[in-house]
Amino acid sequence: MNTIAGSNAYFLDGAIFFTISLVFVVLPFIGYFIFLFTGDKRLSRASFFVLAAGLLLQTFAFVLRWTYSYHIGIHTPPFVDLYDSLVFFAYVIIAGFVLVRIFYDFDALGFIITLTAAAALGFASFSPLAPSTIEPTMPALQSSYLIYHIITLFIAYGAFGTAFGLGILYLIKNRKESVPGKKTGRFLSLLPEISVIEEAIYKIVVFGLVFLTAGIIIGAAWADNAWGGYWSWDPKETWSLITWITYILFVHARFARGWGGKRLAWIAIIGFAVVIFCYLGVDLVIPGLHSYATPGSKQIL
Amino acid sequence: MFSKLNKFFSSVKLAIFLLIALASLSVVGTLINQGEPMSQYAKIFGHGLLFEVFYWLGFLNIFGSWYFITLSSLLVVNLVVSSANTFPRAFKTVFGPFPYFSVILERKNPKAAYSTLNTKKNNEDAQSSIETAFGKPLRETGTPGGPKELYFAKNSIFRMAPYIAHASVIVILAGVILNFVYGFRSYANLKEGQLTNFSYLLQNNKPVKLPFSLRLDKYRTVYYPDGIVKSYVSRISILNKNHISVLTKDIKVNQPLTYKGITMYQASYGHYRPDAIKFMTFNLVNDKAQGLISMEPYKLYNYNGSYLRLIPLPHASGNQIPFLIAVYKDPGNKPSDASKELFFNLGSYARGGKEIPFIYTKYKNTGFVYSGIKHYYYSGIEITRNSYTAVIWTGSIMLVLALFFSFFFNQSRYWVRLSPGEKGKGSLIEIIGLPRKKFAMFYKNFNDKIERIKRELNSK
Numbered sequence: 001m002n003t004i005a006g007s008n009a010y011f012l013d014g015a016i017f018f019t020i021s022l023v024f025v026v027l028p029f030i031g032y033f034i035f036l037f038t039g040d041k042r043l044s045r046a047s048f049f050v051l052a053a054g055l056l057l058q059t060f061a062f063v064l065r066w067t068y069s070y071h072i073g074i075h076t077p078p079f080v081d082l083y084d085s086l087v088f089f090a091y092v093i094i095a096g097f098v099l100v101r102i103f104y105d106f107d108a109l110g111f112i113i114t115l116t117a118a119a120a121l122g123f124a125s126f127s128p129l130a131p132s133t134i135e136p137t138m139p140a141l142q143s144s145y146l147i148y149h150i151i152t153l154f155i156a157y158g159a160f161g162t163a164f165g166l167g168i169l170y171l172i173k174n175r176k177e178s179v180p181g182k183k184t185g186r187f188l189s190l191l192p193e194i195s196v197i198e199e200a201i202y203k204i205v206v207f208g209l210v211f212l213t214a215g216i217i218i219g220a221a222w223a224d225n226a227w228g229g230y231w232s233w234d235p236k237e238t239w240s241l242i243t244w245i246t247y248i249l250f251v252h253a254r255f256a257r258g259w260g261g262k263r264l265a266w267i268a269i270i271g272f273a274v275v276i277f278c279y280l281g282v283d284l285v286i287p288g289l290h291s292y293a294t295p296g297s298k299q300i301l
Numbered sequence: 302m303f304s305k306l307n308k309f310f311s312s313v314k315l316a317i318f319l320l321i322a323l324a325s326l327s328v329v330g331t332l333i334n335q336g337e338p339m340s341q342y343a344k345i346f347g348h349g350l351l352f353e354v355f356y357w358l359g360f361l362n363i364f365g366s367w368y369f370i371t372l373s374s375l376l377v378v379n380l381v382v383s384s385a386n387t388f389p390r391a392f393k394t395v396f397g398p399f400p401y402f403s404v405i406l407e408r409k410n411p412k413a414a415y416s417t418l419n420t421k422k423n424n425e426d427a428q429s430s431i432e433t434a435f436g437k438p439l440r441e442t443g444t445p446g447g448p449k450e451l452y453f454a455k456n457s458i459f460r461m462a463p464y465i466a467h468a469s470v471i472v473i474l475a476g477v478i479l480n481f482v483y484g485f486r487s488y489a490n491l492k493e494g495q496l497t498n499f500s501y502l503l504q505n506n507k508p509v510k511l512p513f514s515l516r517l518d519k520y521r522t523v524y525y526p527d528g529i530v531k532s533y534v535s536r537i538s539i540l541n542k543n544h545i546s547v548l549t550k551d552i553k554v555n556q557p558l559t560y561k562g563i564t565m566y567q568a569s570y571g572h573y574r575p576d577a578i579k580f581m582t583f584n585l586v587n588d589k590a591q592g593l594i595s596m597e598p599y600k601l602y603n604y605n606g607s608y609l610r611l612i613p614l615p616h617a618s619g620n621q622i623p624f625l626i627a628v629y630k631d632p633g634n635k636p637s638d639a640s641k642e643l644f645f646n647l648g649s650y651a652r653g654g655k656e657i658p659f660i661y662t663k664y665k666n667t668g669f670v671y672s673g674i675k676h677y678y679y680s681g682i683e684i685t686r687n688s689y690t691a692v693i694w695t696g697s698i699m700l701v702l703a704l705f706f707s708f709f710f711n712q713s714r715y716w717v718r719l720s721p722g723e724k725g726k727g728s729l730i731e732i733i734g735l736p737r738k739k740f741a742m743f744y745k746n747f748n749d750k751i752e753r754i755k756r757e758l759n760s761k
């Protein structure tokens with residue numbers, strides 16, 4: 001189904017630049033990984049700059065893809081199919097990490113972020129399940145709500161991904177430190193204080209929660225505008241609510257006696273598993289309104 | 302008794318339990334399709350024990366089940382009781398009366414940070430140094446020259462934000478309930494040209510009378526060049542009591558029409574069977590086109606004094622065209638008594654160097670040329686009254702703002718006691734800092750502030 005976009009679309013629609021940007025993610029991954037064992041700051045700084053360059057390249061690719069899709073008469077921003085959403089996900093978590101890194105000394109987080117981003121980007125670039133051609137969008141998606149719905153949700157997902165990485169670091173550090181008499185290794189000494197990690201997890205989760213809440217509400221408003229029901233308990237909607245409940249639980253767990261940072265770290269980890277299921281699993285397991293496939297049936301919605 | 306209940310219903314542990322329970326039930330609700338017709342469930346689960354168990358547990362309509370609604374209601378009670386219990390204290394932290402230094406000191410709050418400074422400066426100078434770090438005090442007590450107490454608060458107004466977040470959850474639920482009670486969701490499948498002032502409820506097909514009439518003027522599907530659907534468009538007219546059209550508009554997915562509080566959405570489309578076949582008719586004497594007629598199978602049509610009926614041929618062989626037109630002398634005849642059967646042939650004519658095929662037959666002076674199938678489209682229009690969605694959106698905006706203000710504005714309070722130093726010379730400064738949340742950042746900031754005060758004291 002490649003009649004609108006010609007054979008050179010791979011260049012014009014920016015997909016090639018996303019594929020190239022994979023190099024700018026994999027190299028920092030290697031750098032950050034070695035950094036975990038050597039603690040060489042030059043390595044982490046170099047990784048950071050390569051990653052930031054990759055982010056710029058991806059920004060360029062997005063602009064290209066967006067203008068191209070309008071150019072070929074598809075008046076929808078490029079956020080609708082699985083390919084787009086995967087590269088956007090990678091983009092958001094890299095951007096999130098770059099921002100967090102400016103404020104906190106979290107180089108130890110780099111390897112998890114770059115690994116996740118590389119996985120999403122690699123899957124998008126090479127899996128036949130996620131073709132990069134820009135397809136005309138079905139009527140239900142032709143709405144100005146689309147872009148706000150997706151951007152808010154992906155900012156939230158990016159934040160939860162970062163919190164997930166921090167949650168793991170928290171547990172590792174907490175475990176090692178609670179063993180008395182054991183010398184802390186190089187890896188642990190690179191991590192910030194455990195209380196600082198806890199604070200960062202909280203702040204990043206609540207940042208994500210604000211966007212998640214807004215994204216779900218925009219989705220409901222969109223559904224109301226498109227087919228007259230703001231909520232229909234469709235599996236994707238329900239899973240987004242489950243995600244929301246998980247993070248509301250996170251926020252309140254702090255007020256319950258005896259729920260310390262360890263449990264919070266666990267909720268941040270489980271929460272991200274729920275996010276991933278909501279984002280990818282639902283489509284693979286349960287088809288519904290939001291599945292990334294084109295609908296073949298007559299029923300429009 | 303009452304205080305026990307009160308304690309139970311305000312506990313955060315109950316909230317955690319309820320949230321986990323609701324999330325788990327929701328998971329079940331996504332694994333089993335909800336709200337399908339029973340015949341569909343019979344297909345999936347059969348009529349056996351599995352179906353019985355699911356049915357009995359309410360798993361087939363879990364979001365409307367008594368336990369889902371009960372747990373949600375308990376969550377609301379939990380939310381209200383907990384907020385009501387803690388609100389007076391939160392209100393006092395914002396608007397006073399604020400507690401005094403000695404009271405806070407005695408409480409030995411584990412979150413608090415303490416610091417004591419000795420300086421040669423007098424109390425006035427000490428106070429001005431403190432104010433460079435903490436700003437203007439909210440309250441100042443004591444005598445000039447004598448012992449003095451200062452109270453500072455940062456961002457304390459945002460202490461109200463969680464309560465607004467909780468209230469907005471209630472507002473959203475109120476909107477949902479109002480819509481449920483006073484609104485409806487219904488549909489009407491309208492044939493092109495059809496007029497109605499009824500629609501049918503989605504949940505049980507009961508008819509609803511609309512305060513106006515609705516006519517489908519035209520339905521069409523618009524395609525992209527490569528055949529993918531671009532949009533579904535229904536042109537509908539609203540007619541008033543006197544059958545006068547007051548409004549005509551195209552509705553599409555994402556572009557509904559609202560009239561008198563009722564909104565009409567493009568929801569589905571289809572065409573009725575049987576379809577009709579279109580024929581172009583020609584006068585063979587002068588070769589002039591006469592017009593276009595559409596014939597549904599087996600229906601009798603009067604054409605220039607003869608009666609025609611389209612008969613499909615399900616078992617057409619070889620090159621045979623799979624329908625014919627039967628001709629009758631009078632309308633009372635049975636289908637089998639045709640006076641003549643007009644079979645169709647394949648012909649062609651040349652135009653612009655190309656052979657263009659066509660399918661035709663003739664009767665007396667009239668030629669019939671097949672010119673396609675006519676679909677009788679209908680459009681599925683969803684007709685909804687959601688008058689209270691504004692309540693939901695108001696609550697939603699409140700919620701997002703309240704979340705933002707609860708999360709991003711760290712609140713902290715400081716008590717400072719100034720007393721004369723040893724032997725009446727200089728001053729003794731005692732400072733307590735109390736954050737709302739026990740974050741590392743707060744203690745770092747607290748130390749920075751103390752350092753700043755020290756520098757101020759030394760520089761003067």
Ligand code: HEM
Pocket residue numbers: 248251252255310311312313316376377379380383384387391463466467470703704707708
């Ligand atoms: C269902 C939706 C709910 C939402 C959106 C919500 C939202 C919030 C938010 C944003 C905060 C501030 C958290 C922070 O500053 O870190 C908060 C605090 C709190 N919530 Fe909820 N909450 C919900 C349900 C509940 C329930 C069911 C309870 C019942 C116990 C509850 C009890 C509390 C308490 C005790 C606090 C601490 C208040 C304080 O700062 O003094 N919440 N809530």
